[in-house]
Amino acid sequence: MQKFFSNRKLIILLIVIIVSMGLMAYSVTMRNRKSATPLVQQFGNDIVGLADRVIAAPANGIKGGVSSIATLMNTYEENAELKRQVDDLAQAKVQNQTLKAENKELKKQLKLNKTLTDYSPISAAVLTRSPSAWQNNVVINRGATSGIKKNMPVMVGSGLVGRVIEVNQTNSKVQLISTDNQSANRFAADVTTKAGKTVNGVISGYDKTTGTLTLSQLNTDDTIEKGDTVATSGLGGVTPKGLFIGKVTKVKHDEYDLARSVSVQPAADLNNFSVVTVINREVGGD
Amino acid sequence: MRKSMLQFWVAIGLVVLLFLDGSLDYLFQDHFLVYPNMMQSRLVVMAVVMLVFFLPKWQHQLVTLMVIGFLFDLFYTGILGIYIFLLPLIWLFTTYIEGFFQATLPAIGAIYLIDLTLLETMTYMLNSFMGLTDMSVATFIPSVLGMTLLLNVMLFVILYFPFRGLLLKLEMISV
Numbered sequence: 002m003q004k005f006f007s008n009r010k011l012i013i014l015l016i017v018i019i020v021s022m023g024l025m026a027y028s029v030t031m032r033n034r035k036s037a038t039p040l041v042q043q044f045g046n047d048i049v050g051l052a053d054r055v056i057a058a059p060a061n062g063i064k065g066g067v068s069s070i071a072t073l074m075n076t077y078e079e080n081a082e083l084k085r086q087v088d089d090l091a092q093a094k095v096q097n098q099t100l101k102a103e104n105k106e107l108k109k110q111l112k113l114n115k116t117l118t119d120y121s122p123i124s125a126a127v128l129t130r131s132p133s134a135w136q137n138n139v140v141i142n143r144g145a146t147s148g149i150k151k152n153m154p155v156m157v158g159s160g161l162v163g164r165v166i167e168v169n170q171t172n173s174k175v176q177l178i179s180t181d182n183q184s185a186n187r188f189a190a191d192v193t194t195k196a197g198k199t200v201n202g203v204i205s206g207y208d209k210t211t212g213t214l215t216l217s218q219l220n221t222d223d224t225i226e227k228g229d230t231v232a233t234s235g236l237g238g239v240t241p242k243g244l245f246i247g248k249v250t251k252v253k254h255d256e257y258d259l260a261r262s263v264s265v266q267p268a269a270d271l272n273n274f275s276v277v278t279v280i281n282r283e284v285g286g287d
Numbered sequence: 288m289r290k291s292m293l294q295f296w297v298a299i300g301l302v303v304l305l306f307l308d309g310s311l312d313y314l315f316q317d318h319f320l321v322y323p324n325m326m327q328s329r330l331v332v333m334a335v336v337m338l339v340f341f342l343p344k345w346q347h348q349l350v351t352l353m354v355i356g357f358l359f360d361l362f363y364t365g366i367l368g369i370y371i372f373l374l375p376l377i378w379l380f381t382t383y384i385e386g387f388f389q390a391t392l393p394a395i396g397a398i399y400l401i402d403l404t405l406l407e408t409m410t411y412m413l414n415s416f417m418g419l420t421d422m423s424v425a426t427f428i429p430s431v432l433g434m435t436l437l438l439n440v441m442l443f444v445i446l447y448f449p450f451r452g453l454l455l456k457l458e459m460i461s462v
Contacts, residue, residue, distance in 0.1 A: 017372055018372070020368070020372075021368040021369070021371065021372040022368065023368070024367040024368030024371070025366055025367065025368040025369065025413065025417055026417075027367065027368075028360075028365060028366045028367045028368065029366065029417055029418075029419070032365065032366075042361065045358075045361050045362075046361055046362060049358055049361060049362040050362065052302065052306070053306045053309070053362070055306075056303060056306035056307060056310055057306065057309075057310055057313075060307075060310035060311075060313070060314055061310075061313075061314075063314070064313070064314050127313065129306070129309035129310055129312075129313050129363075130309060130312050130313035130316055130320070131309060131312075131363035131364055132308040132309050132311070132312040132327045132328055132329070132363065133327060133363060133364055133410070134320070134325040134327055134431045134435075135364075135410065135411070135414040135419055135420045136363070136364040136365070136366065136419070137320075138363065138364065138365070139313070140309075140362070140363075166365065167365050174365055181420050181421050181422065182418075182419050182420065183418045183419070183421055184418055184419075209322035209323075210322065210323075212322075270317075272316050272317040272320065272321050273316065273317045
């Protein structure tokens with residue numbers, strides 16, 4: 002060890018540590034800002050992203066093949082179950098269409114253009130996932146050229162999965178809601194109770210052991226029950242209103258019965274998806 | 288094949304392994320990255336350890352590793368300054384203790400385990416220092432460190448001989 006820690010090497014080591022700490026501080030600060038990713042970083046990411054497609058394409062092909070075989074196994078039962086649901090859905094769809102048309106008419110009469118519920122979807126495929134237990138990131142194959150901006154919410158078919166944290170020209174990074182990053186951007190959400198009332202709160206964390214999200218800072222005393230639906234409230238940021246997050250599984254009180262928090266089972270499977278939808282709210286954010 | 292060509296192919300190989308790490312974790316994400324089994328594949332680190340044992344060192348190997356580490360930070364995490372520093376550190380550490388061991392599977396495996404423990408502990412420390420995780424040490428040791436070691440030892444045992452063969456062949460044609 003004597004030789005390794007000679008004076009010159011020690012100084013080099015110190016400089017390296019300082020530089021690395023500086024770089025880390027820089028990237029965390031940049032992430033918390035609203036501004037776009039620095040150009041140099043974008044450029045690097047675009048090149049690496051292009052190269053990654055060479056590896057990712059066959060790998061994802063295999064994944065697709067294997068999961069198709071797996072789904073083929075339980076096709077029969079699933080088909081029977083789905084057939085039952087389809088009848089329901091057709092009715093709901095027609096009703097939905099009528100309501101949408103009516104909504105549009107009423108908005109026109111009120112001279113309302115766009116509201117918090119209006120958004121346009123951008124579809125993207127997942128390229129790869131970061132092999133790191135600390136950053137719950139996936140890289141998707143759409144970027145600024147497809148109209149993706151920082152902080153946009155990301156859905157899979159069934160529910161909210163995360164938020165765009167870094168945008169490059171041809172790919173972007175999505176941080177999943179299961180992150181335990183303390184400086185991560187939070188979603189404002191609301192619970193619709195059985196009585197039809199709305200309770201506002203903030204998704205404040207993820208419980209790894211139960212796989213549920215924690216909704217806290219609830220604003221009223223209205224009774225929330227197990228099974229109530231939780232969706233984004235559209236307050237603050239660039240998230241539209243009404244993106245489905247999940248269902249309430251448990252209502253917790255603190256020991257003095259003052260603050261409450263609610264456990265929410267996410268509707269999306271946070272560990273198994275290959276196509277995502279980035280949501281672009283049509284009303285400008287703050 | 289000239290020596291510079293050898294270095295070029297090693298660099299390409301490391302980049303490919305870097306992407307494979309991500310793809311492996313994505314392919315098996317419902318098994319690998321679910322609490323309490325947070326396994327991260329670390330083929331790049333394995334390659335770094337094997338390089339030390341089976342290929343002659345060249346002058347700018349540290350720079351190559353810094354670039355690879357930088358690519359990891361840039362593409363996967365977006366938090367620069369972690370692997371750019373840790374990958375060369377792993378290389379330095381392995382080169383330092385290489386002389387005390389013979390290049391056999393158990394010895395290299397043991398060194399690989401030590402390297403991985405070092406790497407995972409450092410990344411954990413850096414990430415909790417920056418407030419990017421609030422995992423406790425009691426959770427980190429069994430579910431991240433333990434599981435990552437387990438996965439990578441298995442990958443190591445499977446890949447050791449093909450890897451060694453490849454590296455020895457590369458060395459043969461380069462002289």
